Amino acid sequence: MSQVADRAPAVRAPARRRPSRRPAAAAAKGAAVAGVLFFTLFPAYFMLTSAVSGKVGSGFEALIPTAPTLANFTEVLTRGNFLTYLGNSLLVALITVLGSSLLALFAAVAVARFRFRFRTTVLIMILVIQMVPLEALVIPLFLQARELQLLNSLLGLSLVYIALSLPFAVWMLRGFVAAVPAEVEEAAYLDGASWGRMFWSVLLPLVAPGLVATSIFSFITAWNEFILALTFFNDTDKYTVAVGLRAFFGQNTTDWGLVMAGSTIITLPVMVFFLFVQRGLASGLVAGAVKG
Numbered sequence: 384m385s386q387v388a389d390r391a392p393a394v395r396a397p398a399r400r401r402p403s404r405r406p407a408a409a410a411a412k413g414a415a416v417a418g419v420l421f422f423t424l425f426p427a428y429f430m431l432t433s434a435v436s437g438k439v440g441s442g443f444e445a446l447i448p449t450a451p452t453l454a455n456f457t458e459v460l461t462r463g464n465f466l467t468y469l470g471n472s473l474l475v476a477l478i479t480v481l482g483s484s485l486l487a488l489f490a491a492v493a494v495a496r497f498r499f500r501f502r503t504t505v506l507i508m509i510l511v512i513q514m515v516p517l518e519a520l521v522i523p524l525f526l527q528a529r530e531l532q533l534l535n536s537l538l539g540l541s542l543v544y545i546a547l548s549l550p551f552a553v554w555m556l557r558g559f560v561a562a563v564p565a566e567v568e569e570a571a572y573l574d575g576a577s578w579g580r581m582f583w584s585v586l587l588p589l590v591a592p593g594l595v596a597t598s599i600f601s602f603i604t605a606w607n608e609f610i611l612a613l614t615f616f617n618d619t620d621k622y623t624v625a626v627g628l629r630a631f632f633g634q635n636t637t638d639w640g641l642v643m644a645g646s647t648i649i650t651l652p653v654m655v656f657f658l659f660v661q662r663g664l665a666s667g668l669v670a671g672a673v674k675g
Contacts, residue, residue, distance in 0.1 A: 427650075428446075429446070430643050430646055430647055430650075431643075431647060432446060432447070432448050433639055433640060433643035434455055434456065434640065434643040434644040434646070434647045435448055435451040435452060435453065435455070436448040436450075436451070436452075436455075436640060455640040455641055455643070455644035456644045456647075456648070458641060458644075459631075459641055459644045459645045459648065460648075463627070463630065463631065463641065463645065464619075464620075464627065465624065465627060465645060465648060467620060467622075467627075468622050468623060468624045468626075468627035469624055469648070469652075471537060471621060471622065471623050471624075472605070472606055472623040472624045472625075472652075473652070474537055474541075475537055475540055475541045475544065475605050475623060476601075476602050476605040476606050478537075478538070478541035478545075479541050479544040479545055479548060479601050479602070479604070479605035480598045480601045480602050480605070482541065482542075482545040483544075483545045483548040483549055483552050483597070483598075483601045484552065484594050484597060484598050484601065486545065486549060487548075487549055487552030487553045487556050487597060488556055488587075488590070488594065490549070490553045490556075491552075491553050491556035491557040491559070491560045491590075492560050492582075492586070494506060494553070494557055495557050495560040495561040496560065496565075506554075506557075509550045509553055509554055510550070510554065512550045513550035513551060513554070517547070517610060517611075518610070521610055521611060521614055524543055524611065525614055525615070528543065528615060533615075534615055534616075534617075535615065535616055535617050535618055535621060536615075536621075537621060539615065540611065540612060540615050540616075540623075541605070543611055543615075544601070544604055544605045544608065544611075545601075547604060547608075548597075548600065548601040548604050548605075551597070551600055552597040552600070552601065555593060555596065555597055556590060556593050556594070556597060558593070559589070559590040559592070559593035560586070560590055563586060563589050563590065567585060567589075568581055568585060568586065571584070571585045595660050598660070599656070599657065599660060602653070602656055603653060606623075606624070606625075606649075606652070606653060607625055607653075608623075608625060609625040609626060612625060612626045613626050613629075624645075624648070624649045625649070627645070628642065628645045628646065628649065631645060
């Protein structure tokens with residue numbers, strides 16, 4: 384009995400529970416998130432409140448409009464000729480997205496699937512071209528567009544934007560194409576599919592998330608670019624929205640209500656386009672980070 388008693392486990396006193404730090408950590412995390420959201424969304428809030436204000440005030444008067452009105456939007460769309468600018472920008476952005484996506488996809492398939500001489504050099508040159516600042520390309524692109532008689536043309540500006548979007552699009556889509564196993568394509572060939580049928584029915588659906596991500600980049604590039612659009616056009620009816628917004632800046636005074644209304648109109652199509660393709664963008668970026 385004594386041996387059994389000696390082997391019995393000793394009863395330990397209950398350990399003191401340390402005060403949980405989870406509420407404090409959650410509060411700190413919530414405060415950090417709120418700070419980031421405030422820092423990010425405050426410019427958009429200020430832009431919207433200034434756009435709907437009859438007169439942009441100072442201090443707290445600029446943050447909370449007392450008499451909201453849509454007069455600034457009406458004047459921008461009518462007197463400011465912003466509807467024409469919106470149509471020009473949408474046309475240029477559409478051509479840029481379609482052209483850059485198609486060319487980048489074919490180029491990505493070439494560098495990812497085919498083995499040819501100077502293949503690595505081509506990939507390095509794509510990165511080098513992407514590193515060149517836009518300001519260094521304005522004069523060469525202007526001279527080349529003048530020689531090709533593409534100045535003051537929406538098509539000419541779209542071709543330039545396609546060229547600017549291609550390096551990023553090719554490099555990103557290359558990772559998606561390389562992540563598709565070659566056995567999938569070979570299985571399609573064994574089933575009697577031609578290269579076009581395999582490309583349309585097998586390869587294209589698998590790299591579609593990458594196309595969505597690159598199309599957003601191309602759309603934003605064509606929509607927000609200012610320097611080339613200002614340089615290429617002499618006719619005001621050919622202006623894009625980024626250049627058209629400059630008309631509301633005066634030499635001595637600036638009507639900030641009209642400027643903010645125009646900026647809000649410029650922002651809306653980008654937000655709508657992003658909300659329309661946000662699922663494809665999220666899956667595309669994640670897949671590109673994991674597979675590329």
